Amino acid sequence: MIKKGILRIVNVVIVLIGITFLSFSLLYLAPGDPAETYIRGGDGNAGTVSEEAIQAQREKWGLDKPFFVQYFNWLGNILRGNFGESYTTNRPVLEEIGSKIGPTLILSVAALFVTLLISIPLGVLCALYKDRLLDNICRVFSFIGIAVPSFLSSLLLLYFFAIQLNWLPVVSKGGFQGLILPVTVLTIQCSAKFIRQVRSIVLEQMNQEYVRGAIARGVTKSKILFSHVLRNAWLPIITLIGIYFGVFLSGAAIVETIFSWQGIGQLAVEAVGRKDYPVIQAIILWLGVLYVAVNFLVDLSYSLLDPRVRLGKGENK
Structure with a gap:
C-alpha cells in the first residue's frame, strides 16, 4: 500500500513536469510576438513604434533568451510561488487567476x-x-x-x-x-x-x-x-x-x-x-494540477472503498 502511494506521487510529479514543459513549448512555438502585440496595443499599426522598442520589451520579459533558459527560469519562479505578471495588466498572475477561481x-x-x-x-x-x-x-x-x-x-x-x-x-x-x-x-x-x-x-x-x-x-x-x-x-x-x-x-x-x-x-x-503568455501558462498549469489531483483522489478512493485494491489482489507474490 505504501509502495503504491509512493509510485502514485512519483507519477503525479512526472505528469506535472510534463504539463509544464508541453504548455511552455506550445506557447513558445505559437505564432505571433507578445512583445509586439503589447507595444502596438493590439491594433496592428506597424508604423507607430520602432523595432528597437519591441526588442527592448522582449528583453524586459526575457523573451530574447534561448528556449531552455526561458523554460527553466519560468519553472524556477513557479517553484518559488512566483508566476510572474500579466503582460497586459501588469498585475501578478496569481491575483488575475485568484479572482476567477471562485466563480469557476x-x-x-x-x-x-x-x-x-x-x-x-x-x-x-x-x-x-x-x-x-x-x-x-x-x-x-x-x-x-x-x-x-x-x-x-x-x-x-x-x-x-x-x-x-x-x-x-x-x-x-x-x-x-x-x-x-x-x-x-x-x-x-x-x-x-x-x-x-x-x-x-x-x-x-x-x-x-x-x-x-x-x-x-x-x-x-x-x-x-x-x-x-x-x-x-x-x-x-x-x-x-x-x-x-x-x-x-x-x-x-x-x-x-x-x-x-x-x-x-x-x-x-x-x-x-x-x-498574455504568463496568464495562459498559469491557467494551463492550474487546470493540469486539478486534473491530476482529481484523478489521484479517485485512485485513492478505489483503495479505500475496494478491499481487493487495498490488499493488492491479483499482484504477483
Whole structure:
C-alpha cells in the first residue's frame, strides 16, 4: 500500500513536469510576438513604434533568451510561488487567476451536483427498464444533448429565457439567477453522456454471474440492486465523477464567455486573444494540477472503498 502511494506521487510529479514543459513549448512555438502585440496595443499599426522598442520589451520579459533558459527560469519562479505578471495588466498572475477561481468552482460544483442528481437515477432506471419508454426517451435526450454543441444550446437558452421571456439576466452578475443558464447548459451536455454510461455500467453488473445466482436463490430485486449491483457499480461511477468534474473546470470557457460568467474559462479566452503568455501558462498549469489531483483522489478512493485494491489482489507474490 505504501509502495503504491509512493509510485502514485512519483507519477503525479512526472505528469506535472510534463504539463509544464508541453504548455511552455506550445506557447513558445505559437505564432505571433507578445512583445509586439503589447507595444502596438493590439491594433496592428506597424508604423507607430520602432523595432528597437519591441526588442527592448522582449528583453524586459526575457523573451530574447534561448528556449531552455526561458523554460527553466519560468519553472524556477513557479517553484518559488512566483508566476510572474500579466503582460497586459501588469498585475501578478496569481491575483488575475485568484479572482476567477471562485466563480469557476461554484459553476463546476453546481453543474456536477445537478448532473449527478439527474444522471445517476435515470441511468439506473434505464438499465432496469431497458428498451422501455423511459429508456427510449433518455436515448433521444442523449442523442440531442451530444449532437448540439454547447455554444448553440447556450445561445438558444439565452435568447428564449433572457431576451424573449425576460425571466433571467442576459449578463450574469454572479448571483443565483446568473448561475441557472450556464449550469443548465453544462448539465445537458454532460448528462447526455453520463446517463448512458451509468446505464451501461449497471447493465454490465446485472449480467454478472453473482446476480443470476442471487435471482436463483430468490433474493428480491430491490436487495439485488442496492446490496449488490449498485455497490459494485459505484467504483466506475466514481471515476466518471472525477472525469466530469475536470471537464466542468476546464471545458466551460465557451459557456462562461457567452453568459459573461467571470471565471477561469473567460479569462483564458481573453488571455489567448491578448497573447498574455504568463496568464495562459498559469491557467494551463492550474487546470493540469486539478486534473491530476482529481484523478489521484479517485485512485485513492478505489483503495479505500475496494478491499481487493487495498490488499493488492491479483499482484504477483
